Amino acid sequence: MVVWRSVEAMAIRIRTVGTTALVLAGTLALCSCTATEPPPTTEYQARTSSPEASLTVVADASEQAASIATSVALFDESRVVVVAPAGDPAAQALAARAAVAVGVPLLVADGAGPGSSAAPGEVDAALRDEFTRLNVTTVWSIGDPAGFAARPGSSDSADDAADNSADDAANNSGNDAADGSENDPADGTPRIVASDATQEHVEAALGFALDAEDGAAGTPGTADRNRAAAIPRTTPAPPLDDTLALALDSDAQIASIATAQAAGVAVQLLPTSAPNPQANAAAVEALHGSATSKTLAIGAAFGGEPELDWKIRASRTGATLPGGGQLLFPQHQFIALYGTPGTPSMGVLGEQDVAAAIQRAKDVAAPYAGLTDKTVVPMFEIIATVASASAGADGNYSNELDPARLRPWIDAAAAEGVYVVLDLQPGRTDFLTQAKQYQELLELPNVGLAIDPEWRLAPDQVHLKQVGGVDAVEVNAVTAWLAELTNEKALPQKMLVLHQFRQSMLRDRSAIDMSHPELAMLIHADGLGAQPDKQATWRALHQDAPAGVAWGWKNFYDEDAPMLNPEQTVAGVFPVPDLVTYQ
Structure with missing residues (x-):
C-alpha cells in the first residue's frame, strides 16, 4: 500500500x-x-x-x-x-x-x-x-x-x-x-x-x-x-x-x-x-x-x-533478505555454521542433513537474540570449492562441488530464513573463475560469497605447506563482477566475505575497492587457538582496515582454548562482530 x-x-x-x-x-x-x-x-x-x-x-x-x-x-x-x-x-x-x-x-x-x-x-x-x-x-x-x-x-x-x-x-x-x-x-x-x-x-x-x-x-x-x-x-x-x-x-x-x-x-x-x-x-x-x-x-x-x-x-x-529488508548491515547480526554438506570432516555444517543443520543453525543463533538490538539471522557458510592435496584432473588443487548438489540446501535455507554464503578455496586457479561457476546460485537473493585467500596458491605452492594470499586486483575483479550481477538482476545487497588471519593473505588491502553499494564487505578473522592470540590477531587486522568494512569472528569448537560462549563473544570481542561463525 x-x-x-x-x-x-x-x-x-x-x-x-x-x-x-x-x-x-x-x-x-x-x-x-x-x-x-x-x-x-x-x-x-x-x-x-x-x-x-x-x-x-x-x-x-x-x-x-x-x-x-x-x-x-x-x-x-x-x-x-x-x-x-x-x-x-x-x-x-x-x-x-x-x-x-x-x-x-x-x-x-x-x-x-x-x-x-x-x-x-x-x-x-x-x-x-x-x-x-x-x-x-x-x-x-x-x-x-x-x-x-x-x-x-x-x-x-x-x-x-x-x-x-x-x-x-x-x-x-x-x-x-x-x-x-x-x-x-x-x-x-x-x-x-x-x-x-x-x-x-x-x-x-x-x-x-x-x-x-x-x-x-x-x-x-x-x-x-x-x-x-x-x-x-x-x-x-x-x-x-x-x-x-x-x-x-x-x-x-x-x-x-x-x-x-x-x-x-x-x-x-x-x-x-x-x-x-x-x-x-x-x-x-x-x-x-x-x-x-x-x-x-x-x-x-x-x-x-x-x-x-x-x-x-x-x-x-519486493525480495527481502533473511531477517528482513534489503540491506545486510548494520541492521543484522549473522550466526553461521561452517562446512560442506555431507562431509563431517570439513566442519559442523556437514555433520547432519539439511533439516537438522537448519535447526542447529537456529539453535546456535538463538542465544544472541538476547544480547543485541540487531536482528539475529542464522546462516550457512558452505565450502563450495574445497582445497585438495592433489592437483586433480584440471590441475588446480581444488574440487568444485556441483551447484545442483548445493541447491537443495540453499532452497531449504531460504524457506527457513537462513542466509547462505558460498566459500571458495580455489587452489591454483583464480577466485573469479570459480565464482562464475556458481552464478546461478548467486542470482538467488539469500546467497552471498566468501573468498578464502589461505587456499589461493601460487603456481609453485601446495596446500598446508604454504599459507596462500591474493592481491587486491583479483579481489576487485570478483567484487566488480558480483556487484554488476546483483545490479543487473535487481537483487538485494549481497555479503562478500574476505577471510584473513595474516596480513599477507590480503596483500595491498588498502587498494580493495569498497565502492560497490550492491555488496556488504566483511573481513572475517579466522584465527584459532588461545584467546589472547586470537584477540591479538583481531586487533592487528583492524589496523588500517578499509573504511566501512564489517567484521566477522570465528569460534572453533575443538581448536580454541577455550571457545567463547555467546555472552563472552559479545562482551569480549570489540567491536562486536557482525558475523560469528562456528567451525
Whole structure:
C-alpha cells in the first residue's frame, strides 16, 4: 500500500502564516480584481505526461529550481500555476493545497535577493521561462517572496483590492476580471491573482474557484470572490498512474511534492537522513506494491545516492533478505555454521542433513537474540570449492562441488530464513573463475560469497605447506563482477566475505575497492587457538582496515582454548562482530 503525507495535512498543521500578498511586477501584468461575478464557466485542464526515463531525479538544491524541474518532468501545459515564496513553508503548504486541488504546478519564487537574476519588481528569468513553456495565462500567487516589490500603483494585497471600486480596479489593472473573454492580458503576459497567505482566504478562494455555487465553508469575503473570478475553472488531468514519486520528507520539497500530486502521482516519503529506499520498509512496500513502471526521485540527497536506479529496481521486486529488508548491515547480526554438506570432516555444517543443520543453525543463533538490538539471522557458510592435496584432473588443487548438489540446501535455507554464503578455496586457479561457476546460485537473493585467500596458491605452492594470499586486483575483479550481477538482476545487497588471519593473505588491502553499494564487505578473522592470540590477531587486522568494512569472528569448537560462549563473544570481542561463525 502506498502511503504519503497529503498537502492538506501540511496546510492543516500550519497555525500562523504571513498576511502580505505576493505581487509580481516588472514583466508581468498585475490584476487587482474586484468583480463579484462567478468564475468563467469554461473548464480548463492542464496537459500532463509521465517522464520518458524509468528514473528521473530532481536533485536541485534550490527550492525554485526543484519546483521548476518537477513541473518540467510532469506538465506539458498549464494555463494556471500557483506561486509561493521560497523559504516560507507555511505559505508553500497553503499554496500546495490550492495547486493539488486544481491540478496545476506549484512553483517557487526566489525573489530578488542575493544571487537572483531578478531586479526588485521583476520575476526571476527561470520562472518567466517556465511560464512561457507552460503557456501560463494566470498566476495565483500566495504569500510574498522577499525581494519582490509591489508594482507602483498596484494595491498591497488582494483584500485592499477588494475595497476598491470595480472601475478603479479596472483602471489599475488594465483588465476586467469579470469578463471571461478578457481573462488573458492583451500583451500576452500572465494575469496575477494575489492571495494573502492565510488558510481562511486560500480555502475560501479555492472553494469558489472549484465550485461557484457551493463556495467555501463560512461567509466569503469580496476579495475571495474576486480571486475566484480571475482564476479559470480548472479540473485536474487524469492521474499519471505509471509513475511513483519518492520524496525526502522536508519543507524543501513541499512545492515539488504538490506538483507531483497535482499530476496524479502518488508520493512516498523518505527521511532526509536516509535517501536509500532499501533502508525503508514502507518505501520497499510502496515500490513493490505499485503497478507503476517509472520513478520520480525528489530531493537533493538523491543526486548523491550511489546506484539509485538499482536500489529502486531491487525495491520494486519486493525480495527481502533473511531477517528482513534489503540491506545486510548494520541492521543484522549473522550466526553461521561452517562446512560442506555431507562431509563431517570439513566442519559442523556437514555433520547432519539439511533439516537438522537448519535447526542447529537456529539453535546456535538463538542465544544472541538476547544480547543485541540487531536482528539475529542464522546462516550457512558452505565450502563450495574445497582445497585438495592433489592437483586433480584440471590441475588446480581444488574440487568444485556441483551447484545442483548445493541447491537443495540453499532452497531449504531460504524457506527457513537462513542466509547462505558460498566459500571458495580455489587452489591454483583464480577466485573469479570459480565464482562464475556458481552464478546461478548467486542470482538467488539469500546467497552471498566468501573468498578464502589461505587456499589461493601460487603456481609453485601446495596446500598446508604454504599459507596462500591474493592481491587486491583479483579481489576487485570478483567484487566488480558480483556487484554488476546483483545490479543487473535487481537483487538485494549481497555479503562478500574476505577471510584473513595474516596480513599477507590480503596483500595491498588498502587498494580493495569498497565502492560497490550492491555488496556488504566483511573481513572475517579466522584465527584459532588461545584467546589472547586470537584477540591479538583481531586487533592487528583492524589496523588500517578499509573504511566501512564489517567484521566477522570465528569460534572453533575443538581448536580454541577455550571457545567463547555467546555472552563472552559479545562482551569480549570489540567491536562486536557482525558475523560469528562456528567451525
